[in-house]
Amino acid sequence: MNNIAENKFCSGCGVCSAVCPKECIKIKENPLGELRPTADENLCISCGKCKKVCSFNNNSVIPENFGKCFIGRAPDYKDNGSSGGVATFFLSNLLKENSADYVVSVKPNDNSDELFCYTVCKEEKELISCQGSAYYPVTLSKMLKDLKNLDGTVAVIGVPCFITALKNLKCESKFWDEKIKFLVGIVCGHTPSKHLVDALAFKSGHKRENITSIRFRIKDDNKPAWDYGVKLSFDDGSFVKSFGSDDFGFLFWRKFFSQECCNNCKDVFADNADITFMDAWLDEYKNECEGTSLLICRNKELLKILNPLIENGNIKEIENSKLVTAQKDLVEYKKNAGCHKAEENRRKEAAKVFEKYCERPEIIDQIRRINYKENLKRKNFFLWCIICLKDRLTK
Ligand SMILES: Cc1cc2nc3c(=O)[nH]c(=O)nc-3n(C[C@H](O)[C@H](O)[C@H](O)COP(=O)(O)OP(=O)(O)OC[C@H]3O[C@@H](n4cnc5c(N)ncnc54)[C@H](O)[C@@H]3O)c2cc1C
Ligand code: SF4
Numbered sequence: 001m002n003n004i005a006e007n008k009f010c011s012g013c014g015v016c017s018a019v020c021p022k023e024c025i026k027i028k029e030n031p032l033g034e035l036r037p038t039a040d041e042n043l044c045i046s047c048g049k050c051k052k053v054c055s056f057n058n059n060s061v062i063p064e065n066f067g068k069c070f071i072g073r074a075p076d077y078k079d080n081g082s083s084g085g086v087a088t089f090f091l092s093n094l095l096k097e098n099s100a101d102y103v104v105s106v107k108p109n110d111n112s113d114e115l116f117c118y119t120v121c122k123e124e125k126e127l128i129s130c131q132g133s134a135y136y137p138v139t140l141s142k143m144l145k146d147l148k149n150l151d152g153t154v155a156v157i158g159v160p161c162f163i164t165a166l167k168n169l170k171c172e173s174k175f176w177d178e179k180i181k182f183l184v185g186i187v188c189g190h191t192p193s194k195h196l197v198d199a200l201a202f203k204s205g206h207k208r209e210n211i212t213s214i215r216f217r218i219k220d221d222n223k224p225a226w227d228y229g230v231k232l233s234f235d236d237g238s239f240v241k242s243f244g245s246d247d248f249g250f251l252f253w254r255k256f257f258s259q260e261c262c263n264n265c266k267d268v269f270a271d272n273a274d275i276t277f278m279d280a281w282l283d284e285y286k287n288e289c290e291g292t293s294l295l296i297c298r299n300k301e302l303l304k305i306l307n308p309l310i311e312n313g314n315i316k317e318i319e320n321s322k323l324v325t326a327q328k329d330l331v332e333y334k335k336n337a338g339c340h341k342a343e344e345n346r347r348k349e350a351a352k353v354f355e356k357y358c359e360r361p362e363i364i365d366q367i368r369r370i371n372y373k374e375n376l377k378r379k380n381f382f383l384w385c386i387i388c389l390k391d392r393l394t395k
C-alpha cells in the first residue's frame, strides 16, 4: 500500500482508508505540508483493495463526458461564492428538494494545522459557511468513517481525483453506492500543499500557529474576477489580504507548492461526476468583478434542481465548446501531464528554500529568486551563470 504514496501519485484523498478491511491506513501531514497515507505493515494483509479505489491506480475516467452546459450566477449566493455561487445554490436546492439527505462539503476550520476540512451539511446556512475554494489539502478519511454511521444518502463535492476515487469506491461496494447518491465535481488546476499558507503567514511576520482563519477567493469591487485574493487573520487581531497580482498570485499560479500528483493529472472536468462546477474564464466574463459560474450537468435527474435558475434566466445553456474555451489553459496543461519539468523543478527548489528559511520572513523573496533564475535560464544561459556565481560568492 505504501507504494502508492511513495510513488507520489497521491493527493491524500483518504478513500483507500475507507475500504481497508484492517483499518490500518492513516492520513498524516508529511514534511512538504501534504496529506499522505501510511499503512501499518504489521496489520496489512496485502488484499489490494486500497489500490483498486485509488484514482492514480485505477483511473477509469470517461473522457470528455459532456452533458448539458450552463453559465451564469445565483443571485443569493454569488457574493460569497468563488465564481457565481451556483455550486452552493445547487447543493442547497438538492437538500430542499430532498434529493439527498446531506451534503458533504469543505468548510473553513479554526485549527491552524487543519484550516479546512470536510463536513456534513443539512441546512442552507451550513452550506453558505462552506462557500469559497479551499486551495489547501483536505482528506475524506475521517468523513468516510463517520458516514458509515450516518443514516441517509449524501452528495459529496470534490476535486476530480477525489471524485474518481469515490466513483471507484461506489463500484466496489453496494453500501457506498447507495450511500453516495451524487458526485459533485469542481474543476481543479492544482491543490497546493499547506506550505502556501505557511509562506503567506511568514511573509507577514507570523507563523502557522498564529493563523486563526483563512479565506480564499475574496473578491474586490475594483478588481476583475481573475484577480481574486486570499485573506489570512491572525491571533494578534491583524490580517493580511493578498491578490492574484501580488504574492498570492505569484506563489499560487506559478505552482511553487503544487503537489507532484497535480503535475501528472489528466482530468480537467471531473468526468466521473454527476455535475461539475468551474469558473467562466471567457473574455466576456473574466473582467467582471462578480465572478461567473460554468457547469456541466451529466445527470438528467439533477436538471430539475437547477430549474429555478434556468427559469429565471440566471443561468443559460451554452455550447459544450465554450467549456473548452473557458478552460483552454488548463486543458493544455493537463494534456501534457507528466511533462511539466519547469513546475517540477520550481516545486523542488521551493521545498528546499522553505525547509531552510521557514523561520524567516524573507522566504518569499528567496522563492522569487528561483523563478527569476529559472526564467533567465530559459532566456539567457550566460546571465543565469552570473547569478549563480554571485549567489555562490555571497554564501
Ligand atoms: C483546489 C481547487 C482548484 C481549483 N482550480 C480551478 C481551476 O483551475 N479552474 C476553474 O475554473 N475552477 C477551479 N476551481 C473551482 C472554483 O474555484 C470554484 O470552486 C467553482 O467554480 C465553484 O464556484 P461557485 O461560486 O459556484 O461555488 P461556491 O458557492 O463558492 O461553493 C464552493 C463549494 O466548493 C466546496 N469546496 C471548496 N474547496 C473544496 C475542496 N478543496 N474540495 C472539495 N470541495 C471544495 C465548498 O465546500 C463549497 O461547497 C478550483 C477549486 C479548488 C478547490
Ligand atoms: S486512494 Fe487517495 S489517499 Fe489513498 S493512495 Fe490513492 S490518492 Fe492517496
Ligand code: SF4
Pocket (backbone or CB within 6 Å): 001, 019, 020, 021, 022, 023, 024, 025, 039, 043, 044, 045, 046, 047, 048, 049, 050, 051
Ligand atoms: S492492501 Fe488491504 S489490508 Fe493492506 S493497506 Fe491496503 S486495503 Fe489495507
Ligand code: SF4
Pocket (backbone or CB within 6 Å): 011, 159, 160, 161, 162, 188, 189, 190, 191, 261, 262, 263, 265, 266, 267
Ligand atoms: S490537479 Fe488533479 S491530482 Fe491535483 S488535486 Fe486537482 S484533481 Fe487532484
